[in-house]
Amino acid sequence: MGPDPLPEKTTSDRKKTARYDIDEKGNPILNMSGLDLDKRMLDAEPLCDVDWRPTSVKDCSKRDKARAAYVQQAGKKAPPNEECTRCKNGLGPFSSCKVLIVDGEVFFGGSCGGCSFADAMRCSNRNRQFILAEWIKDELRLQKSNNPRLLSTNPQSDQSPTSKQKREISDSPNNGPDTNESPQDQKKAKTDSDLKPNIHSYDKWFRSPLKDPDVFRSSYDLTIPRMAYHALEDIVVQATDDRKKLEAWIAKKTFERPGSCNEDENYNPFDEEN
Template sequence: MTGTTSSSLAPKPVGVDECGNPITVDFRTHFERRLLRAPILQDVDWRGGKIKNCREPIAKHAAVVQRTGMEAPAGQACKNCRGGCGPFASCRVLVIEGHVIFAGGCASCNYNSSGKKCSFRKAPQLANWILAPLRKQNPNHPLLRAIVPPSASSVSRVTTSPATHAVASPAARLAASSASGTAASLSGGATKSSVTPFLESLAGSTIPGSQVMTRAMGKRQAQAPLTDPRTLARKVQKQSTYSSKTSSTPSSARKGKSLGLAFPARWYTTPLLEKDFLQATNQNDFAAVRAVFRELPDVIHRVESDIKRIKHFLSKKGEMDTPEPKEESTQSEENPFAMSSSDEE
């Protein structure tokens, strides 16, 4: 009797119906409408039959992909799904209208971690069972153009595959582009920098927190004399080891243009510094960029909530630098000629 009562009083999962499928009545964006156009193949197969919440948009998107996506063949699931991790019992990926949802990551890995830990996205290229429907729907997709024929040399495999999933750091890509520019200047030819288009649009600026230099600085480094090759390597190493936690200069005191507003990166980070985001912009993976864009308002709400909580704590302890402004009374000034209730009696 006690077990029945406790199970009946257990809170119901949020954002799902009685069958455990996501509620999609609030889907209004272009990306969400594309998900709704995919044919439904099954109900969401929650691992162990334990239905979880779909409160956040990314969780709802993952649950929809789990209903409509292709199941990985036997033995070809991602590493997390093979190990029994994730909320879903099967490993599924969705290819719809010539686009690979979640940049090729499975729905289970994208439920609460944005797919960064999915082995499909870390692999040099997607599996054939994912690329086959993509090739039929969109033969010109960047992921297909990045595939190198087996007969190609190892050098061409490195230089002609800018859209692979295993992307080096921005500083390493800059070093490679600067080296190629130096070789072209010695041979009398002109080589275009391989810096991502997203970073090319930020020429002449630096990114706070990592000090990644853009194309303008890359050109100046490419013109450095070849007699001292340690110059470029030393600068790249200094940039990669920079940490805002140990820096004695506050971010607000840095000069020059920056990628957005300067901020202390000790407590918060920006997606513009993540290699997954830079990779998505380089591959024109607009679905991944939109997913980041939709999550930023939640970050804003969290920052505002943190500010209020810290301010309340300091005010309660009497440690605020400036006292909080007192709320002005909304009541109008009392009329001295108005009759009170006692006068009326």
């Protein structure tokens, strides 16, 4: 007579063995004794069950997906007509657009639970400079938060007209010839400069948060350093994806004959909507 078959695992058993899972109601189970981020998220009490769409796959086995689903339980719902673009268009796994704010800390950099769950890097609740939507700022004000993102604006607008004008003038090429150089030297210098890309001109697209005084001046309040840490993960993913797209586009254009493609000059081949 063979050994008795192993008993089938119950839901309670699975909760003990799985690090991240969902319960009978479809709500995520975060690891209470796990990472610090989970503990800080759980400081916000769940207010409701996760509002999964009927067609959604309820998969919270991965850490980030479980956290994103918890945003739907404990987060702040966007006011009518102020949802992010994806949620407004009925995309994503959840029926509502919510953002989690705990003690002045905005989780997922301000992205909603739906965009974070779907790994969508461009939630319209924040822009490329991680400037928050106004309704999120309003919630921070209600919490009497001193989060510096309340004051964040477009980096280009922080420059005064005078300083911006000085920078543009100093960065511009010389308008007249240098009398100390021969015409041949001037021509060679111009050719060399044309061959070297101005790497610094791309700094406006990718800015390191480690150069931000709000990050390195934080002695005890680690809200901003934590925010920068999670933002870097998004930046790495986005930069890697952009590099692959640009590499494929350059390879394609290399073998195209001039005039073979009559595209509108305003057409963006990298636009996700195209």
